[in-house]
Amino acid sequence: xxxxxxxxxxxxxxxxxxxxxxxxxxxxxxxxxxxxxxxxxxxxxxxxxxxxxxxxxxxxxxxxxxxxxxxxxxxxxxxxxxxxxxxxxxxxxxxxxxxxxxxxxxxxxxxxxxxxxxxxxxxxxxxxxxxxxxxxxxxxxxxxxxxxxxxxxxxxxxxxxxxx
Numbered sequence: 001x002x003x004x005x006x007x008x009x010x011x012x013x014x015x016x017x018x019x020x021x022x023x024x025x026x027x028x029x030x031x032x033x034x035x036x037x038x039x040x041x042x043x044x045x046x047x048x049x050x051x052x053x054x055x056x057x058x059x060x061x062x063x064x065x066x067x068x069x070x071x072x073x074x075x076x077x078x079x080x081x082x083x084x085x086x087x088x089x090x091x092x093x094x095x096x097x098x099x100x101x102x103x104x105x106x107x108x109x110x111x112x113x114x115x116x117x118x119x120x121x122x123x124x125x126x127x128x129x130x131x132x133x134x135x136x137x138x139x140x141x142x143x144x145x146x147x148x149x150x151x152x153x154x155x156x157x158x159x160x161x162x163x164x
Contacts, residue, residue, distance in 0.1 A: 046091075046113075054088045055116055059123060061085070066130040089124070089145055092117050096144025099151060106155055114152050114161075121149030 045051040063069035075082040095113070098104045109117075128146070131138040156162065 054084070055120070058085060058088060058120060061123075063127075066127060069127050089120070089142060092120065092145040092148060093142050094144070096146070096148035096151075099148050100144065106151060109148065110152055110155050113148075114156060117145075118149045118153050118156070121145060 046055075061073065063072055071077055073081045073085060075086075095104065095109060095117070099106060099109060125146070128138075128142045131141055
């Protein structure tokens, strides 16, 4: 015959186990909700007229070489233009960090940001590579922008898609 003490221990253990599972479930959903809020805050400007215009302006930028880029858009000669384009790229650098840390899903980023991130990265890749080569302070500049672009490109290739 089962004693009341043994039954109480079993019920306490079951209650504790259920509490742990419930807490884990709530925590997981809370983290997903926070992650979604974070990505939506960052992406909120991308879908607006201003965000689309920033993309179009960046893709329409032209230069002959690094020196020409620096003259037209560099921080020393043209701080306003530099701040505009650099602040735009920073959001993609942030996306890359979030992707690396598992805060956003690669498929979600693909569905919302492909191919724009990849196209932007490859347009400006020579500039960032040269900045990294020339300046000790720039060695890790936009590495997360590069990371997310390359991850999105690999993901697209697995799907049989290539950037425009």
